[in-house]
Amino acid sequence: MNNITLIGMPGAGKSSIGVVLAKVLGYQFIDSDLIIQKEEKRTLSEIIEQDGPEGFKAVENRVNASIQVENTVIATGGSVVYCDEAMQHLRSEGVVVYLKISLHLLSKRLGNLKGRGVLLKDGQTLESLYEERTPLYEKYADIIVDEEDKDLEGSLQLVLEALKRGEKA
Numbered sequence: 001m002n003n004i005t006l007i008g009m010p011g012a013g014k015s016s017i018g019v020v021l022a023k024v025l026g027y028q029f030i031d032s033d034l035i036i037q038k039e040e041k042r043t044l045s046e047i048i049e050q051d052g053p054e055g056f057k058a059v060e061n062r063v064n065a066s067i068q069v070e071n072t073v074i075a076t077g078g079s080v081v082y083c084d085e086a087m088q089h090l091r092s093e094g095v096v097v098y099l100k101i102s103l104h105l106l107s108k109r110l111g112n113l114k115g116r117g118v119l120l121k122d123g124q125t126l127e128s129l130y131e132e133r134t135p136l137y138e139k140y141a142d143i144i145v146d147e148e149d150k151d152l153e154g155s156l157q158l159v160l161e162a163l164k165r166g167e168k169a
């Protein structure tokens with residue numbers, strides 16, 4: 001209960017902002033990507049390579065749907081919004097914050113997508129992935145925070161202000 005779950009595109013800052021947010025609020029912090037790796041005893045890239053995108057999503061759904069924590073900031077993986085059961089669970093246990101970043105900024109921030117282990121279909125571009133996922137992030141978000149072109153500290157302040165206002169999407 002009372003958790004803060006961060007969702008958004010890979011590179012939006014869920015992990016980097018999440019850990020600082022937890023410190024400021026006196027919360028715990030977990031990164032569900034790391035829990036997946038621990039439970040599977042494999043890296044994310046290995047799971048994607050060995051089990052394929054659908055296999056990875058099944059693992060991601062199972063792990064995220066079974067998270068039981070309190071007063072915790074949860075950084076999720078960018079693809080968690082394909083997992084409806086997991087998203088319903090995370091929504092029921094606290095507030096879901098979508099860290100929104102423009103496609104332009106994201107293109108500048110992200111290097112090698114394959115190297116990051118992003119779930120891309122063959123030949124899919126970042127633009128097409130962005131268009132595919134944006135409605136899903138919006139669907140599951142209680143609060144949407146647009147990072148604009150802030151640095152990490154600036155984005156953190158935007159998240160804190162939005163949480164204080166309790167803005168609902």
Ligand SMILES: Nc1ncnc2c1ncn2[C@@H]1O[C@H](COP(=O)(O)OP(=O)(O)OP(=O)(O)O)[C@@H](O)[C@H]1O
Nearest residue numbers: 009010011012013014015016077078150151152155
């Ligand atoms: N305003 C900002 N907010 C967050 N991160 C920023 C910002 N500006 C630059 N960065 C950088 O962008 C990167 C964000 O990566 P991070 O791993 O936190 O993203 P993520 O959302 O957790 O991605 P993934 O879905 O792959 O886990 C970091 O290298 C961070 O330093």
Ligand SMILES: O=C(O)C1=C[C@@H](O)[C@@H](O)[C@H](O)C1
Nearest residue numbers: 010044077078079117118119
């Ligand atoms: O956005 C994605 O497709 C992903 C992001 C990572 O956080 C991991 O969850 C995984 O590598 C897939």
Ligand SMILES: [Mg+2]
Nearest residue numbers: 014015075076
């Ligand atoms: Mg992350």
